[in-house]
Amino acid sequence: MTDLAHWLKGQTADHSLASAVLSMAAAGAELADILRLAPIAGQTGLAGSDNVQGEAQKALDVISNDIVLNHLRQNPAISILISEELDEAVDLSSQGPLIVATDPLDGSSNLDVNVTVGTIFSVLASEGGLLQKGRNQLAAGYVAYGPATSLVVRISGATSVFTLDRNGAWLQTLAEAKVPQASGEFAINTARERFWDAATTGYVKESVAGETGPAGKRYNMRWVGSMVADIHRILMRGGIFLYPLDSETKAKGGRLRLLYEANPMAWLIEGAGGRSTTGAQGILDIEPEHIHQRVPVILGSADEVRRVEERYARE
Ligand code: P6P
Numbered sequence: 051m052t053d054l055a056h057w058l059k060g061q062t063a064d065h066s067l068a069s070a071v072l073s074m075a076a077a078g079a080e081l082a083d084i085l086r087l088a089p090i091a092g093q094t095g096l097a098g099s100d101n102v103q104g105e106a107q108k109a110l111d112v113i114s115n116d117i118v119l120n121h122l123r124q125n126p127a128i129s130i131l132i133s134e135e136l137d138e139a140v141d142l143s144s145q146g147p148l149i150v151a152t153d154p155l156d157g158s159s160n161l162d163v164n165v166t167v168g169t170i171f172s173v174l175a176s177e178g179g180l181l182q183k184g185r186n187q188l189a190a191g192y193v194a195y196g197p198a199t200s201l202v203v204r205i206s207g208a209t210s211v212f213t214l215d216r217n218g219a220w221l222q223t224l225a226e227a228k229v230p231q232a233s234g235e236f237a238i239n240t241a242r243e244r245f246w247d248a249a250t251t252g253y254v255k256e257s258v259a260g261e262t263g264p265a266g267k268r269y270n271m272r273w274v275g276s277m278v279a280d281i282h283r284i285l286m287r288g289g290i291f292l293y294p295l296d297s298e299t300k301a302k303g304g305r306l307r308l309l310y311e312a313n314p315m316a317w318l319i320e321g322a323g324g325r326s327t328t329g330a331q332g333i334l335d336i337e338p339e340h341i342h343q344r345v346p347v348i349l350g351s352a353d354e355v356r357r358v359e360e361r362y363a364r365e
Contacts, residue, residue: 051221051222051223052221052222053212053219053220053221053222054071054072054075054201054203054212054219054220054222055068055072057210057212057222058071058072058205061205061206061207062189062205062206064188065127066127066146066147066148067127067148067173067188067189067205069125069127070125070127070128070148070150070173070189071173071189071191071203071205073121073122073124073125073128074118074121074122074150074152074169074171074191074193075191075193075201075203075212075220076121077117077118077120077121077122077169078169078193078195078199078201078214079199079214079218079220080117080121081113081114081117081154081155081169081193081195082193082195082199082214084110084113084117085110085161085167085195088110088161089164093109093110093113094108094109094110094161094162095108095109095162096108096109097109097111097112099112101134101135102134102135102136102137102342103134103307103342107135108155108158108159108161110155110158110161111135111154111155111158112135114135114154114155114158114169115133115135115136115154115155117154118131118133118150118152118154118169119131119133119140122142122150123142125142125146126143126145126146127146127147127148128142128143128146128148128149128150129141129142129143129144129145129146129147129148129149129176130142130146130149130150130176130180131149131150131151131152132149132150132151132152132180132309132310132341133151133152133153133154133310134152134153134154134156134307134310134342135154138341139180139341146176147175147176147177148173148174148175148176148188149173149174149175149176149178149180150171150172150173150174151171151172151174151309151310151313151314151341152169152170152171152172152310153169153170153307153310153311154169155167155168155169156168156169156170156192156276156277156278156311157274157275157276157277157278157279159275160274160275160276160279165274165275165276165279166194166195166196166274166276166278166279166282167195167276167278167279168192168193168194168195168276168277168278168279168282169192169193169195169278170191170192170277170278170310170311170314170315171190171191171192171310171314172184172187172189172190172309172310172313172314172317173187173188173189173190174186174187174188175188180338180341181337181338181339181340181341182338183334183335183336183337183338184308184312184313184314184316184317184333184334184335184336185334185335187313187314187317187334188205188206189203189204189205189206190203190204190313190314190315190317190318191203191204191314191318192278192281192282192314192315192318193278194278194279194282196279196282198213198214199213199214200212200213200214200223200282201213201214201220202227202282202285202318203318204317204318204321207321208225208226208227208321208322209226209227209285209318209319209321209322210222210224210225210226210227211223211224211227211285211286224286226322227285227286227318227321227322228322228323229284229285229288229319229322229323229324229350229351229352230287230288230351231323231351231352231353232288232351232353232354233284233287233288233289233290233350233351233353233354234267234268234269234270235269235270235271235272235284235287235288235289235290236253236254236257236269236270236271236272236289236290236292236354237271237272237273237274237280237283237284237289237290237291237292237350238250238254238271238273238291238292238293238294239273239275239293240254240271240273242296242298245296245297245298245299246294246296246297247294247295247296247297247329247365248361248365249294249329249358249361249362249364249365250292250294250296250358252361253292253357253358253361256357257269265357272289277291277306277311277315281315281318281319281349284319284324284349284350284351285318285319285322285324288350288351289350289351289354290348290349290350290351290354290355290358291347291348291349291350292347292348292358293305293306293346293347293348294329294346294347294348295328295329295346299344299346302344303343303344303345303346304328304344304345304346304347305344305347306344306345306347307342307343307344307345308333308336308338308343308344308345309338309341309342309343311347312326312333312336312345312347313333313334315347315349316332316333316334316347316349317334319349319350320334323352324349324350324351324352324355325349325350325351325352325355325356326347326348326349326355327348327349327355327358327359327362328345328346328347328348329346329348329358329359329362330362333345333347333349
């Protein structure tokens with residue numbers, strides 16, 4: 051069973067890029083230890099502060115951000131950190147060739163109820179600046195803190211899965227993830243139905259109609275409320291994740307953030323043969339306007355994403 055460091059040697063000759071992934075993996079391993087014992091340490095509560103998104107920060111949001119910051123500060127290859135938890139981008143080392151964008155603890159509202167949360171990251175070349183299309187990513191990944199602690203990472207080839215062992219080593223447990231082309235499982239927050247556009251409403255209605263409806267097959271629904279958990283399920287067994295633009299999120303551009311949620315997840319899903327869209331365009335083709343930009347996110351099994359795209363095309 052190969053480990054992360056050996057796999058990286060086969061994926062890239064760029065030592066800086068490999069070191070950036072190893073730094074995020076080390077931050078994830080440190081955070082996994084903290085999360086496992088957080089209820090005992092009384093760390094699952096609120097921090098008493100809000101982030102730039104206006105969301106109440108959990109104590110562990112702040113702790114996670116600090117852990118990522120500490121690991122990246124020690125890596126001279128990283129020039130800038132963009133974080134969901136920080137209003138502005140942070141300069142780390144002026145000569146570093148790489149930028150890291152991260153959601154240090156995505157889904158943290160699930161911590162109180164012991165549901166899988168994650169650290170999402172995206173790596174870009176410093177020379178391209180902060181606002182680059184997702185297609186420019188040099189690497190992306192996430193750590194899923196679940197029953198097992200998984201690291202999913204892609205440089206430019208396959209999307210690969212590693213599992214943290216008891217000695218702190220990341221062992222490869224799936225060399226090449228493959229998102230099944232077809233699927234009978236959709237993930238959406240159906241409590242938002244009254245805000246949906248016609249394309250989303252039509253897709254969900256058709257899916258719920260099951261075997262006797264136009265889709266001609268039975269669907270199941272899952273919605274964890276933790277993007278890393280939902281995306282990991284889709285990566286491993288297929289499905290479609292939808293957080294579309296709706297009448298309530300329209301003013302903000304969407305719910306999920308482009309640089310450190312949508313882009314890295316689209317990079318990983320497309321690396322595994324899946325597909326991603328906002329409904330209007332491919333997520334990886336969006337020209338970012340600011341570091342905390344929000345966008346609609348629809349991604350997963352290619353056949354299902356295409357069904358949604360066809361509906362938007364008819365609108
Ligand atoms: P809702 C978590 O807050 C998050 O950013 C994602 O991890 C998750 O997919 C989404 O929001 C859940 O949103 O509206 O269902 O609470």
